[in-house]
Amino acid sequence: xxxxxxxxxxxxxxxxxxxxxxxxxxxxxxxxxxxxxxxxxxxxxxxxxxxxxxxxxxxxxxxxxxxxxxxxxxxxxxxxxxxxxxxxxxxxxxxxxxxxxxxxxxxxxxxxxxxxxxxxxxxxxxxxxxxxxxxxxxxxxxxxxxxxxxxxxxxxxxxxxxxxxxxxxxxxxxxxxxxxxxxxxxxxxxxxxxxxxxxxxxxxxxxxxxxxxxxxxxxxxxxxxxxxxxxxx
Amino acid sequence: xxxxxxxxxxxxxxxxxxxxxxxxxxxxxxxxxxxxxxxxxxxxxxxxxxxxxxxxxxxxxxxxxxxxxxxxxxxxxxxxxxxxxxxxxxxxxxxxxxxxxxxxxxxxxxxxxxxxxxxxxxxxxxxxxxxxxxxxxxxxxxxxxxxxxxxxxxxxxxxxxxxxxxxxxxxxxxxxxxxxxxxxxxxxxxxxxxxxxxxxxxxxxxxxxxxxxxxxxxxxxxxxxxxxxxxxxxxxxxxxxxxxxxxxxxxxxxxxxxxxxxxxxxxxxxxxxxxxxxxxxxxxxxxxxxxxxxxxxxxxxxxxxxxxxxxxxxxxxxxxxxxxxxxxxxxxxxxxxxxxxxxxxxxxxxxxxxxxxxxxxxxxxxxxxxxxxxxxxxxxxxxxxxxxxxxxxxxxxxxxxxxxxxxxxxxxxxxxxxxxx
Numbered sequence: 001x002x003x004x005x006x007x008x009x010x011x012x013x014x015x016x017x018x019x020x021x022x023x024x025x026x027x028x029x030x031x032x033x034x035x036x037x038x039x040x041x042x043x044x045x046x047x048x049x050x051x052x053x054x055x056x057x058x059x060x061x062x063x064x065x066x067x068x069x070x071x072x073x074x075x076x077x078x079x080x081x082x083x084x085x086x087x088x089x090x091x092x093x094x095x096x097x098x099x100x101x102x103x104x105x106x107x108x109x110x111x112x113x114x115x116x117x118x119x120x121x122x123x124x125x126x127x128x129x130x131x132x133x134x135x136x137x138x139x140x141x142x143x144x145x146x147x148x149x150x151x152x153x154x155x156x157x158x159x160x161x162x163x164x165x166x167x168x169x170x171x172x173x174x175x176x177x178x179x180x181x182x183x184x185x186x187x188x189x190x191x192x193x194x195x196x197x198x199x200x201x202x203x204x205x206x207x208x209x210x211x212x213x214x215x216x217x218x219x220x221x222x223x224x225x226x227x228x229x230x231x232x233x
Numbered sequence: 234x235x236x237x238x239x240x241x242x243x244x245x246x247x248x249x250x251x252x253x254x255x256x257x258x259x260x261x262x263x264x265x266x267x268x269x270x271x272x273x274x275x276x277x278x279x280x281x282x283x284x285x286x287x288x289x290x291x292x293x294x295x296x297x298x299x300x301x302x303x304x305x306x307x308x309x310x311x312x313x314x315x316x317x318x319x320x321x322x323x324x325x326x327x328x329x330x331x332x333x334x335x336x337x338x339x340x341x342x343x344x345x346x347x348x349x350x351x352x353x354x355x356x357x358x359x360x361x362x363x364x365x366x367x368x369x370x371x372x373x374x375x376x377x378x379x380x381x382x383x384x385x386x387x388x389x390x391x392x393x394x395x396x397x398x399x400x401x402x403x404x405x406x407x408x409x410x411x412x413x414x415x416x417x418x419x420x421x422x423x424x425x426x427x428x429x430x431x432x433x434x435x436x437x438x439x440x441x442x443x444x445x446x447x448x449x450x451x452x453x454x455x456x457x458x459x460x461x462x463x464x465x466x467x468x469x470x471x472x473x474x475x476x477x478x479x480x481x482x483x484x485x486x487x488x489x490x491x492x493x494x495x496x497x498x499x500x501x502x503x504x505x506x507x508x509x510x511x512x513x514x515x516x517x518x519x520x521x522x523x524x525x526x527x528x529x530x531x532x533x534x535x536x537x538x539x540x541x542x543x544x545x546x547x548x549x550x551x552x553x554x555x556x557x558x559x560x561x562x563x564x565x566x567x568x569x570x571x572x573x574x575x576x577x578x579x580x581x582x583x584x585x586x587x588x589x590x591x592x593x594x595x596x597x598x599x600x601x602x603x604x605x606x607x608x609x610x611x612x613x614x615x616x617x618x619x620x621x622x623x624x625x626x627x628x629x630x631x632x633x634x635x636x637x638x639x640x641x642x643x644x645x646x647x648x649x650x651x652x653x654x
Contacts, residue, residue: 050560072565073564076562077562077564080561080562085560087557090553095243096242105562108561108562108563112562161561
């Protein structure tokens with residue numbers, strides 16, 4: 001099991017519960033499309049799974065590790081080792097080169113660095129290989145500035161960074177919302193192809209993407225803390 | 234890529250603000266170091282000016298005042314010591330040597346000092362170093378003059394050149410003693426003391442210049458006897474001198490000698506032990522030195538405040554960057570360390586730059602500056618004090634980094650994985 005959550009709750013302060021999930025599972029190697037509007041608590045749920053914030057109550061295991069029993073530093077280390085993250089936009093550190101951005105997780109996680117390659121040169125080759133398959137090899141070899149890339153290219157660099165060093169789980173938070181339909185489809189296809197050995201948790205409000213995934217979940221159905229407000233609206 | 238490299242690239246990405254902050258810190262560091270070098274230099278200069286003399290005697294005045302006008306040529310003498318009194322104190326059995334000092338005239342802005350051969354023989358400066366001749370010899374005849382190194386260089390005089398001296402200390406004084414030209418017979422080696430800025434003539438020469446002057450102005454009657462070029466010394470014995478330095482056979486006798494001077498009944502005198510008077514001078518100057526130091530430290534504080542302002546103002550644009558780093562596996566303490574490192578780097582580089590600029594500038598213009606402030610600067614190159622200041626500024630930069638570091642650390646929790654713009 002990649003993700004297992006039971007009676008998971010999170011509140012920024014008492015009485016203001018934003019996430020209340022009675023049960024959620026993601027099996028190893030599976031891909032889940034998680035549909036949810038903004039404000040549905042999906043970003044908070046992703047923060048919980050990534051170990052950046054900690055649940056108020058309930059059980060949350062990622063890759064068999066109970067996040068509730070780990071301190072912040074251990075969760076940070078665990079995230080660096082096991083999880084690749086892609087944001088909606090602004091995924092890149094502007095003052096690093098394309099290649100440096102992709103190799104960033106290797107800086108923070110020795111296991112991922114080791115899986116990417118035994119030496120700096122081999123890790124660089126691995127990153128270039130990923131970028132080649134994502135169609136950005138030439139730009140990376142040119143040493144092009146991150147700011148000179150289009151939004152679609154930036155998202156693909158972010159995908160390469162999430163994938164480097166073969167993390168077990170890829171979390172993508174609305175990665176296609178800034179892309180047009182054509183680049184959106186090719187982005188999702190490439191991501192799923194490259195991440196076929198990992199589990200993928202893909203969040204989007206765009207239902208058209210759902211058929212490409214093994215399974216679809218709806219935040220509105222899953223999050224008891226969000227549902228009443230949605231019904232009232 | 235190490236965190237240091239990451240911090241460096243982050244600072245470089247905001248080059249404009251970073252460079253301006255760097256310059257502010259560099260300038261303030263240079264100011265602190267410069268103030269200290271001038272302060273230490275002035276102090277060392279004063280302390281090196283006179284050594285080996287046990288007692289300085291002059292007319293009744295404050296000890297510091299006497300030291301300033303007689304040895305440092307700062308300010309004007311208040312009154313004179315009569316020749317008879319000088320003779321009486323010079324003839325005491327416990328006296329090894331005396332150097333009479335007669336001041337009051339100038340040439341080209343340089344003080345003229347009437348004295349005797351004893352000056353070249355017994356005067357000591359710095360680490361008990363004697364005066365030496367770069368050119369020529371000591372004065373022998375009435376019209377001979379020996380120039381300090383700087384006086385010779387600035388006036389452009391060499392051996393054999395003639396000049397006249399004027400009464401008073403203004404270089405443009407109207408009363409030039411034009412009837413009595415002096416001839417340069419010697420130039421002293423540079424000492425880094427007021428000796429360099431002094432023109433030395435014999436007491437007889439001094440007296441010859443003033444003959445025919447009553448009360449400091451040319452006599453209306455016009456009695457102007459033209460003294461022969463080598464007048465007999467007896468005929469030109471001065472009535473009074475400004476002060477005299479005394480070397481005793483035993484240093485232990487200095488206090489008794491000083492007491493005898495201060496209680497002398499026939500004339501109101503002041504005797505000071507130069508080291509004691511210097512210590513008094515430092516006590517007087519201490520608060521001023523402290524004030525100067527405090528001001529320069531406040532300037533450094535302003536520079537470092539600029540650093541803090543810069544870091545705090547970039548925190549918002551960093552939120553995105555921090556979220557990306559966190560998503561890529563950065564721990565919260567990495568985020569904290571990144572800001573502390575950047576702060577330390579900018580402060581440290583700024584301080585290093587300031588020290589380098591100051592020391593380079595001093596190496597280039599140091600000599601001219603020494604001449605214009607009349608005191609040698611501290612030793613060139615990085616001193617221990619410089620190293621302390623650089624380390625101090627870097628350390629404060631490190632500590633200041635905790636403020637934005639802590640804010641970013643706190644924020645990286647509430648922001649979570651959401652990238653807020």
